[in-house]
Amino acid sequence: MRDLRELPLDRILVSPSVLAADFTELAAEIDRAVQGKADLIHLDVMDGCFVPNISFGPPVIKSIRKRTELILDTHIMIEHPVRYAKAFAEAGSDHLTFHLECADPTAEAIEAIRQAGCTVGISLKPATPAEAVFPWLDRIDLVLVMTVEPGFGGQKFMADQMPKIAAIRREIKRRNLHVQLEADGGIDETTVIPTASCGANMIVAGTSVFRHPGGAAEGIRLLHDAVSVLDTNL
Numbered sequence: 001m002r003d004l005r006e007l008p009l010d011r012i013l014v015s016p017s018v019l020a021a022d023f024t025e026l027a028a029e030i031d032r033a034v035q036g037k038a039d040l041i042h043l044d045v046m047d048g049c050f051v052p053n054i055s056f057g058p059p060v061i062k063s064i065r066k067r068t069e070l071i072l073d074t075h076i077m078i079e080h081p082v083r084y085a086k087a088f089a090e091a092g093s094d095h096l097t098f099h100l101e102c103a104d105p106t107a108e109a110i111e112a113i114r115q116a117g118c119t120v121g122i123s124l125k126p127a128t129p130a131e132a133v134f135p136w137l138d139r140i141d142l143v144l145v146m147t148v149e150p151g152f153g154g155q156k157f158m159a160d161q162m163p164k165i166a167a168i169r170r171e172i173k174r175r176n177l178h179v180q181l182e183a184d185g186g187i188d189e190t191t192v193i194p195t196a197s198c199g200a201n202m203i204v205a206g207t208s209v210f211r212h213p214g215g216a217a218e219g220i221r222l223l224h225d226a227v228s229v230l231d232t233n234l
């Protein structure tokens, strides 16, 4: 099973962000996340244009693909998703989340990603309101709310994004849509509590997993433990 549409919508899933991993031992880092029961693997692609940073692209994704059967949850912070969707799919990405604020028309980006055989997500930068994604909700599989400005790992969690998560959760429920609601940036065992309480069911965590002193598996376990007592209202 490697289809994001088959993942549960009613429990908290953790998608560790490889951006915070030790790249000199990437294979072992992936193994640690898998052994720690990661639900997906989050891959942050940055083009140096849409965001002021450059990370990695298809060759690195191709290597990671060989190491795990988990869904590769690929967050493409790039200006031109239409141009690159096929390359990411061929490298092994199962899912592509592009930014609503990118240079390509939204409908064309969705179509290019579907054509490439991937499930589709739309991400919103902190300044973009919840309502901007509402017209697209019945055509996508996931919404990603950024809880930091995209571009770098290790930033401070933006609590002011919680009303946005809650508004998108309300809209998904109101329309009874099959859409994952993911949050990304600065999430640890403390900030995961408001994030999940407001209705995010998919949690991206880089620093708090791969830089956890007790190891990646411990970082994932702490996130699950923190939300286990919540009434998440998903």
Ligand SMILES: O=C(CO)[C@H](O)[C@H](O)COP(=O)(O)O
Residues within 6 Å of the ligand: 017, 019, 020, 042, 044, 075, 077, 148, 149, 150, 151, 152, 153, 154, 155, 184, 185, 186, 187, 204, 205, 206, 207, 208
């Ligand atoms: O999309 C991202 C940055 O643009 C990363 O996924 C995000 O920052 C996760 O890293 P951390 O948990 O360290 O904040």
Ligand SMILES: [Fe+2]
Residues within 6 Å of the ligand: 017, 042, 043, 044, 075, 184, 204
């Ligand atoms: Fe990300």
